[in-house]
Amino acid sequence: MSDSNGRHLSKHTVIAWLEDKPGVLNRVVSLFRRRNFNIESLSVGHSETPGISRLTFVVNGDDRMVEQAVKQLYKLVNVTRVEDITHKPAVIREMALIRVKVDGQTRSEIMQIVDIYRQQIVDVSLDAVVIQAVGTEERINSLIELLSNYPILEMVRTGAVAMTRGHVGRNGSMAQQQRRTAL
Amino acid sequence: MKLKGAQIIWEALIREGVRVVFGYPGGAILPTYDALVQYPQIHHVLVRHEQGAAHMAEGYARASGQVGVCMATSGPGATNLVTGLADAIMDSVPIVAITGQVPTNLLGNDAFQETDVTGITQPITKHNYLVTDVHELPRIMKEAFYIAREGRPGPVLIDICKDVQNASTEFVYEEVEVKLPGFNPYFGISEEAVRAAAALINQSRRPLIIAGHGVQMANATQELRHLAEKAEIPVTTTLLGLGDIPESHPLALGMCGMHGEAHTNLAIQACDLLIGIGMRFDDRVTGRLDAFAPHAKIIHLELDPAEVGKNVKPTVALIGDCKESLQALIPLVEPARHREWLAEIAAWRRDGEERDILNAEVDELIPPYVMRQLWHSTQGQCIVVTDVGQHQMWEAQYFLHERPHQLITSGGLGTMGFAVPAAIGAQIAKPEALVWAVVGDGGFQMTMQELAVIVQEQLPVKIAIINNGFLGMVRQWQQLFYDKRYSHTPLLNPDFIKIAEAYDIPARRVTRREEVADAFAQANSHPGPFLLEFRVKEEVNVYPMVAPGAAVGDLIRRPKVVQGPSGVVPAW
Numbered sequence: 001m002s003d004s005n006g007r008h009l010s011k012h013t014v015i016a017w018l019e020d021k022p023g024v025l026n027r028v029v030s031l032f033r034r035r036n037f038n039i040e041s042l043s044v045g046h047s048e049t050p051g052i053s054r055l056t057f058v059v060n061g062d063d064r065m066v067e068q069a070v071k072q073l074y075k076l077v078n079v080t081r082v083e084d085i086t087h088k089p090a091v092i093r094e095m096a097l098i099r100v101k102v103d104g105q106t107r108s109e110i111m112q113i114v115d116i117y118r119q120q121i122v123d124v125s126l127d128a129v130v131i132q133a134v135g136t137e138e139r140i141n142s143l144i145e146l147l148s149n150y151p152i153l154e155m156v157r158t159g160a161v162a163m164t165r166g167h168v169g170r171n172g173s174m175a176q177q178q179r180r181t182a183l
Numbered sequence: 184m185k186l187k188g189a190q191i192i193w194e195a196l197i198r199e200g201v202r203v204v205f206g207y208p209g210g211a212i213l214p215t216y217d218a219l220v221q222y223p224q225i226h227h228v229l230v231r232h233e234q235g236a237a238h239m240a241e242g243y244a245r246a247s248g249q250v251g252v253c254m255a256t257s258g259p260g261a262t263n264l265v266t267g268l269a270d271a272i273m274d275s276v277p278i279v280a281i282t283g284q285v286p287t288n289l290l291g292n293d294a295f296q297e298t299d300v301t302g303i304t305q306p307i308t309k310h311n312y313l314v315t316d317v318h319e320l321p322r323i324m325k326e327a328f329y330i331a332r333e334g335r336p337g338p339v340l341i342d343i344c345k346d347v348q349n350a351s352t353e354f355v356y357e358e359v360e361v362k363l364p365g366f367n368p369y370f371g372i373s374e375e376a377v378r379a380a381a382a383l384i385n386q387s388r389r390p391l392i393i394a395g396h397g398v399q400m401a402n403a404t405q406e407l408r409h410l411a412e413k414a415e416i417p418v419t420t421t422l423l424g425l426g427d428i429p430e431s432h433p434l435a436l437g438m439c440g441m442h443g444e445a446h447t448n449l450a451i452q453a454c455d456l457l458i459g460i461g462m463r464f465d466d467r468v469t470g471r472l473d474a475f476a477p478h479a480k481i482i483h484l485e486l487d488p489a490e491v492g493k494n495v496k497p498t499v500a501l502i503g504d505c506k507e508s509l510q511a512l513i514p515l516v517e518p519a520r521h522r523e524w525l526a527e528i529a530a531w532r533r534d535g536e537e538r539d540i541l542n543a544e545v546d547e548l549i550p551p552y553v554m555r556q557l558w559h560s561t562q563g564q565c566i567v568v569t570d571v572g573q574h575q576m577w578e579a580q581y582f583l584h585e586r587p588h589q590l591i592t593s594g595g596l597g598t599m600g601f602a603v604p605a606a607i608g609a610q611i612a613k614p615e616a617l618v619w620a621v622v623g624d625g626g627f628q629m630t631m632q633e634l635a636v637i638v639q640e641q642l643p644v645k646i647a648i649i650n651n652g653f654l655g656m657v658r659q660w661q662q663l664f665y666d667k668r669y670s671h672t673p674l675l676n677p678d679f680i681k682i683a684e685a686y687d688i689p690a691r692r693v694t695r696r697e698e699v700a701d702a703f704a705q706a707n708s709h710p711g712p713f714l715l716e717f718r719v720k721e722e723v724n725v726y727p728m729v730a731p732g733a734a735v736g737d738l739i740r741r742p743k744v745v746q747g748p749s750g751v752v753p754a755w
C-alpha cells in the first residue's frame with residue numbers, strides 16, 4: 001500500500017512505557033496528531049511496574065515515519081522507553097466483543113462458527129448473542145467477516161496488545177541479553 | 184522553613200541563578216507579584232505586552248546562554264506568551280515561562296480568565312506542568328530548569344493555580360531530587376561511528392561543512408575551526424550558525440540555503456562529502472530534498488536523535504554533544520589539502536561578487552548598503568538582533584559575523600516583532616555590549632510598544648528601521664511567484680521619528696546614501712537609545728534566491744550589473 005506521496009506504507013507495532021501521570025496519554029496522542037502519524041489502534045493499561053503504563057500502538061507508515069514516531073515519542077519527558085517490535089518475534093493479540101442478531105435457526109450455526117474459531121459466547125438472549133473473540137487481528141477479521149452474514153448489532157475491539165517472545169530482561173531487549181551472555 | 188507557594192517561586196528562581204524576570208501582572212498571578220516585593224535581588228522588567236516578555240526572555244537566553252524567565256497571568260496573559268514559546272522551541276532556546284492559573288476548585292469551569300494553557304502549549308514546549316499542589320512546586324521548579332537547559336535546550340512552562348501560590352509548605356530545594364526516568368538527553372559517543380566518519384573525511388576530495396546553531400550552543404566553535412583547518416574543509420553555515428566561524432576566515436563561505444550566496448549552494452551540490460554539525464537540514468537549507476547534495480555522502484553530528492534521518496538520511500551519524508563528537512573525531516582526521524576544490528568554489532564566489540549590488544554605482548539608498556555600513560560603523564563588534572524578512576537576509580549577507588552569539592534572530596519560526604523585545608533582553612544580559620535591533624517597518628509595528636521598556640529600563644538599545652513601505656519579503660514573493668499582484672503588502676506607516684520622540688528616544692531619518700555613515704556614527708556615540716529610520720528604495724529583492732521547492736543549485740542569481748547610459752546600473 002502506498003500513500004499519496006508515493007511512500008510505501010506498512011503496519012508497525014510499537015510499545016511505549018509511560019509514567020502514569022495525568023495528561024501523559026494526551027501528550028502521546030497529541031504528538032501523533034501534531035506529527036501527522038496515522039494511528040490504526042492504540043491500547044493502554046498497567047504494566048508490571050507500579051506507576052508505569054504500557055501502551056501498544058499500531059501505526060500505518062513507512063519505515064522513516066515510524067522511526068520518527070519512535071524518536072519523537074522518546075523525547076516526551078514522561079515516556080521512559082519505546083520499542084518498535086515489528087520485526088521481532090512477538091505475540092500480538094486483540095480482543096473483540098461482537099453482538100450478533102440470532103433466531104432459532106441461526107443460533108446453532110453461529111455457535112458452530114464460534115466453536116471452530118475456538119472463541120466464546122459470553123452472553124445469550126432470545127434474539128442475540130455476544131461473542132468474545134481473542135486472537136490476531138487477521139483471525140478476528142476473518143471471524144467478523146463470517147458473522148457479518150448474520151446482522152452484527154454491535155461490536156467493540158480493543159486494538160492490539162503485544163509482547164515479544166522468549167525471555168526479555170527488564171534491562172533490555174532479547175538481543176542485548178544474548179550479546180551480554182555471549183560476552 | 185514554611186513558605187507560601189508565591190515565595191517558593193522566587194526562592195527557587197534565585198537558587199537557579201535567575202536575576203531578571205520579564206513579566207506582566209494580573210489576577211491569577213497576583214500572590215506571586217505580591218511576594219516579589221520581598222525579593223529585591225530579582226530585577227523584574229515590566230513589559231507592555233506578554234509577547235514582549237517571552238521574546239525578551241529569549242533575547243536574554245540567546246545572548247547569555249542562561250535560562251531566560253518570563254511571567255504572565257492566566258488566560259490572555261498566558262496566550263500572549265504562545266508566540267515566544269513557539270519561537271523558542273524552534274530555535275532551541277532555554278526559557279522558563281511561569282503563568283498564573285485560576286484556583287484549583289475552578290479548573291475546567293470556564294472561570295474568568297481561564298484557558299487550558301498546558302493544553303495549548305503542549306506542542307510548543309519541551310515540557311510543561313500544571314501545579315495543583317504546593318508540595319510539588321519546589322520539585323517542579325527544579326525539574327523545569329533542568330529540562331530547559333539540559334540536552335537540546337527549549338522552553339518549559341509552569342502553570343500555577345492561584346490557591347497554590349497562597350498555600351504554604353515546608354521549603355526545601357537543594358535536597359529535592361530530580362527524578363526524570365524518561366529524560367535522558369545524552370548519549371555516549373559511538374567509537375565505531377567516529378571511525379567511520381573519519382574514514383569518510385580522509386577519503387573525501389571535495390568535503391564541505393554546514394555548521395548550525397548547535398555549534399554555538401555546544402561552545403564548539405574552536406573544535407569546528409580546528410577540524411576545518413586540519414583537513415582544509417570549507418565551512419558554510421545556516422542562518423543561526425552565522426558566527427560559528429569568523430566570516431573573515433579563509434575557509435568561511437557564508438550562509439547557505441534559500442538566500443545563501445550562490446557559491447555555498449553550488450558547493451553543496453558539487454561536494455562528495457557533506458558534514459552537518461549541530462544543524463537539522465531545515466527546508467530553508469535543503470530546498471528540494473531529493474535533489475539535495477546529490478553526489479555527497481553525509482555525516483551528521485547532532486544532539487537530538489529525532490533530527491537524525493528526519494529530513495536527510497546520513498551515511499554516518501554521530502549522535503551527541505557536537506563538541507565531544509568533534510573532539511573524538513579530530514585526532515582521527517588526517518591533515519589534507521583541497522586546493523582544486525577550494526579554487527572551484529572561489530571561482531563561483533568571484534562571479535557572485537561581480538554581481539554584488541554593492542559594486543553597482545547607484546545613488547539610491549539600498550538596504551545592503553545600510554547593512555554593510557552598520558558593520559563598518561561598529562567594526563563588526565556589536566550584537567545584532569534582526570526581525571524577519573528581507574532585512575534579516577540582507578543582514579545575514581552583508582554584516583560579517585565574527586563571533587558566536589553575535590547574531591540573534593528568529594530562525595525556525597520566523598517571528599515578525601521579535602527584534603525589538605529580543606534586543607531588550609540581549610541588552611539586559613550584556614549591559615556593556617552595543618546592541619542593534621534591525622527591523623522592518625512591518626515587524627517594528629508588531630511590538631513597538633516595548634519602546635517604553637527601553638526608556639523605563641534606561642537601556643542604550645539602538646534601532647534601525649529599514650523602511651521600504653512594504654512587507655518586503657512577501658512583496659518579493661508576490662513579484663516573483665504571484666505575477667506582481669501586491670495583495671496587502673504596501674504599508675501605510677506612521678511617522679516613526681515622532682513615535683520615537685513620544686518615548687523620548689532621539690531619532691533620525693536617513694534618506695540618502697551619504698548620510699548613512701554619519702547617522703550610524705551619531706547613534707553609536709550616543710550614550711542612550713537611538714532610533715534610525717532608513718527610507719530605502721522600495722522594490723529591491725533579496726538575491727540570490729532558491730525558489731521554494733527548487734533544488735538549491737537551481738537558484739535565481741543576482742542580476743548581472745549592466746552598463747547603462749549614466750554609468751553602471753544594476754538591473755533589478
